[in-house]
Amino acid sequence: MSxxxxxxxxxxxxxxxFKEAREYIEKNSEEVYYVDPGYKIFKDYYIxxxxxxxxxVRGKEMLFTYVKPCHGTFVMxxxxxxxxxxxxxxxxxxxxxxxxxxPKERTEPAPSSYDEIWRR
Amino acid sequence: xxxxxxxLLAMGCPEVPVQTSIAIYLSHKLEAAGYDVTIAxxxxxxxxxxxxxxxxxxxxxxxxxxxxxxxxxxxxVDFDLCFAFMHNDAGMTYGATFSAISRxxxxxxxxxxNAEAMAEEIEYPAEKIIAKAxxxxxPLKNKIDKVIL
Numbered sequence: 497m498s499x500x501x502x503x504x505x506x507x508x509x510x511x512x513x514f515k516e517a518r519e520y521i522e523k524n525s526e527e528v529y530y531v532d533p534g535y536k537i538f539k540d541y542y543i544x545x546x547x548x549x550x551x552x553v554r555g556k557e558m559l560f561t562y563v564k565p566c567h568g569t570f571v572m573x574x575x576x577x578x579x580x581x582x583x584x585x586x587x588x589x590x591x592x593x594x595x596x597x598x599p600k601e602r603t604e605p606a607p608s609s610y611d612e613i614w615r616r
Numbered sequence: 617x618x619x620x621x622x623x624l625l626a627m628g629c630p631e632v633p634v635q636t637s638i639a640i641y642l643s644h645k646l647e648a649a650g651y652d653v654t655i656a657x658x659x660x661x662x663x664x665x666x667x668x669x670x671x672x673x674x675x676x677x678x679x680x681x682x683x684x685x686x687x688x689x690x691x692x693v694d695f696d697l698c699f700a701f702m703h704n705d706a707g708m709t710y711g712a713t714f715s716a717i718s719r720x721x722x723x724x725x726x727x728x729x730n731a732e733a734m735a736e737e738i739e740y741p742a743e744k745i746i747a748k749a750x751x752x753x754x755p756l757k758n759k760i761d762k763v764i765l
Contacts, residue, residue, distance in 0.1 A: 513705040533716040534689040542686050546712035565706050566629035
């Protein structure tokens with residue numbers, strides 16, 4: 497059993513589908529972040545989910561999905577500034593990585609003149 | 617000496633009877649094909665296996681499903697093949713997780729009353745083994761027998 501169940505949490509959706517839980521988080525959060533399945537929160541819980549896995553921030557509360565094989569998906573909320581800051585930092589890291597990748601993804605050289613742009 | 621290839625059977629909720637039977641059958645088949653097999657599941661799903669095979673003749677290694685996911689994410693373990701059992705939305709979600717975190721070739725073993733409809737919703741890369749099986753394991757067994765190992 498994950499330590500999450502010992503923390504002070506609120507349940508916003510119970511025994512629902514993962515898709516409905518994701519939509520709830522997207523519609524009811526002030527900030528929404530997307531993480532990969534396996535993203536670790538609260539020391540020992542690894543998020544189970546079908547990408548994109550949404551995580552929300554609402555005030556001091558982090559909203560996330562919690563999946564149990566026999567009970568379906570739950571949307572939980574736990575107050576944690578530490579985890580919210582980690583989510584924001586994770587997002588900044590993703591933006592930095594995508595900016596670094598940017599120029600490498602270009603497959604052809606940049607046009608050197610307007611004529612060349614027209615020819616393309 | 618070459619290392620034995622590793623296979624994972626990831627079970628879902630054990631409420632549909634064919635799952636335990638097919639997990640034991642598949643474990644036997646994979647071991648005969650030379651795989652080192654680990655069967656992961658909830659506490660109840662693993663207990664069902666162990667009671668059915670008290671001497672561990674077919675079920676040699678078991679693991680807690682969530683702990684195994686943690687170990688794969690932390691790169692302590694991984695597999696060559698993964699058979700993810702699914703008959704409900706949670707099972708599909710666990711399958712998507714294995715698809716994302718593991719390098720294993722994924723087989724989605726979809727069963728239960730709504731097997732066909734559920735299988736259509738699988739959007740991640742996986743070879744689908746689909747049978748509308750609830751109590752009778754043979755339709756699913758026959759599909760598994762067609763998978764080349």
